[in-house]
Amino acid sequence: MKNLLTVFIGVFISSSILWAQEHSAKYDWPELIPYSNNQENEQKSIESYSKEEIRQWGLLQPVRFFSMDRFDHKYPSLTPYHYAANNPVYFIDINGDSINVKKIQESDKKNDTNNMNKIITDLQTQTGLTLKVNKNGQLVYVTEDGKPVIATNKDGSSAGSATARNLLIKAIGTTKQAYVTLTSGGSRVPAAGSPLIKLNVDQITQFQSGASANLNSATMGWGMTFMHEMLHSNVGLAQSDPNPPIFGQTGPVVDMMNTVRGELGADYGQRMSYGEQVVNNGQSFIPFDQDARRMLKKGYAPHPKSLFIKY
Numbered sequence: 001m002k003n004l005l006t007v008f009i010g011v012f013i014s015s016s017i018l019w020a021q022e023h024s025a026k027y028d029w030p031e032l033i034p035y036s037n038n039q040e041n042e043q044k045s046i047e048s049y050s051k052e053e054i055r056q057w058g059l060l061q062p063v064r065f066f067s068m069d070r071f072d073h074k075y076p077s078l079t080p081y082h083y084a085a086n087n088p089v090y091f092i093d094i095n096g097d098s099i100n101v102k103k104i105q106e107s108d109k110k111n112d113t114n115n116m117n118k119i120i121t122d123l124q125t126q127t128g129l130t131l132k133v134n135k136n137g138q139l140v141y142v143t144e145d146g147k148p149v150i151a152t153n154k155d156g157s158s159a160g161s162a163t164a165r166n167l168l169i170k171a172i173g174t175t176k177q178a179y180v181t182l183t184s185g186g187s188r189v190p191a192a193g194s195p196l197i198k199l200n201v202d203q204i205t206q207f208q209s210g211a212s213a214n215l216n217s218a219t220m221g222w223g224m225t226f227m228h229e230m231l232h233s234n235v236g237l238a239q240s241d242p243n244p245p246i247f248g249q250t251g252p253v254v255d256m257m258n259t260v261r262g263e264l265g266a267d268y269g270q271r272m273s274y275g276e277q278v279v280n281n282g283q284s285f286i287p288f289d290q291d292a293r294r295m296l297k298k299g300y301a302p303h304p305k306s307l308f309i310k311y
């Protein structure tokens with residue numbers, strides 16, 4: 001009896017709170033501004049729209065409702081492609097607020113480039129996550145029933161590298177903030193644990209085009225460089241590369257990225273050195289297999305069939 005009473009009081013209080021929240025939310029809402037000049041629309045009051053209509057138009061302010069969510073962008077105007085074609089958008093949730101990529105978006109807009117897209121495309125392939133940039137310029141991943149949505153391979157296994165996925169989920173989930181920008185110097189984080197992740201477009205492009213025939217050109221492309229630098233930052237391992245770089249040494253960040261490479265496939269190779277080797281013709285090489293490492297160590301250019309990046 002006591003229990004029943006408790007339940008009853010509980011339900012009563014919950015519904016009162018719900019009513020109060022909704023009630024106040026109604027009157028806190030800004031005036032509805034119609035998107036057309038239709039007179040009829042202009043005269044319609046907020047109450048005459050269904051919640052679903054309002055949600056679809058992005059006018060609902062979920063932050064005013066009490067909710068388990070940390071973020072106020074529960075119903076973004078996402079295209080719930082591939083995995084959820086028939087699922088209503090409100091089954092999709094978003095996590096994360098730690099990696100700010102606003103500067104990349106701004107640069108894309110200003111220079112008519114699509115670097116943000118290149119980063120997201122690579123990271124999605126390499127982590128299996130579905131990534132988006134929210135309205136605050138934060139990199140986020142899509143979840144369903146509270147779990148990250150992970151793409152699957154044809155055989156039903158999870159796509160991408162589990163290590164990469166966990167690293168990115170962890171980085172996005174921290175309470176710290178990191179900011180991604182573009183730089184004309186080398187891709188870098190100013191110091192281990194710094195919140196500034198700097199990416200160099202030309203360098204990344206060079207690393208991609210300089211990949212040998214049997215090496216996946218994404219192994220030091222947008223996504224992998226993004227994750228490498230992220231690991232140096234405050235949302236990652238906060239550790240440095242070998243300094244000074246001695247040919248053949250890797251360091252904790254390259255080692256972690258090699259774990260990711262191992263999970264992505266043999267064509268990603270294993271980065272055998274953080275530092276480059278310059279051979280007598282003045283070309284720089286980074287080895288991605290033992291053979292290339294051995295040749296470079298002797299001061300020779302690696303065999304064309306081995307795995308390396310030349311620039």
Ligand SMILES: [Zn+2]
Nearest residue numbers: 228232241253
């Ligand atoms: Zn580094």
